[in-house]
Amino acid sequence: MNGVRGAFSRIDKAMPIYMVSTSYVHYVEAVCRYLNLSMDSVYCTRLSFDDYHMGDEEKQAVTDYLRRFLELPPISWDDAGGLDDASARVIRVLKNFFFSVLPSMPVWRWVEPVLPIGGEGKAQAVTHIVTRGAISMEDVIYVGDSITDVAALELVRREGGLSVSFNGNRYAIMSAEYSVVARSASVLGTIAEAFREGGKGRIRTGDYRDGAQIFTRDSADPAYVTALSERTRKEVRGRAIGELG
Secondary structure: OOOHHHHHHHHHHHOOOOEEEEEEHHHHHHHHHHHOOOHHHEEEEOOOOOOOOOOHHHHHHHHHHHHHHHOOOOOOEOOOOOEOHHHHHHHHHHHHHHHHHHHHOOOHHHHOOOOOOOOHHHHHHHHHHHHHHOOOHHHOEEEEOOHHHHHHHHHHHHOOOEEEEEOOOHHHHHHOOEEEEOOOOHHHHHHHHHHHHHHHHHOOOEEOOOOOEEEEOOOOOHHHHHHHHHHHHHHHHOHHHHOOO
């Protein structure tokens, strides 16, 4: 997004940067090249597509399932988090594939060992980073935006570090101490520099010159912050990605 390389450059001068991502290593490698970040500082989901050879019959079966999935309607939730009948059916179809059909296929031998870095895995990665760097959790800034960041955000907040929801959804906002709403990542550089200089007490809430807004858990109505953050999230990331958990 706008300002991300400049923000990373500023943060890098203030403190070491680590990436903790659920994304597959192939995508993360491309992001690291763009941001000039070493893969030695990355925790992500690792797998090799060269480790498995799929036979023709299995290829056809997977292709057939792909066609069926593409014909399914989008999953949608109402404001209360409820599902309509069509969405509930889609979830049942997908669950049946991932939990019943896929484990019965030969490719499962390749899929099963893959360990996605999400949820508790992200919290474990943060703990490893703290141990690896011989630092205190109070010196950590963790920035996340979704349900996969909840465990890490709560860990850092509980242990006295700086937990930040950046254009987060309601799960991230409920778990973080600070919420940032912005159309540019440049404010992250400002936050890192302030935290480096004087801890959380140096981080100013309110409006910033680049249009960013920073809130704490106690400085604004949570419902307002959630609505604003989720709306900006969809505008910045696109609705399809922005609506993900």
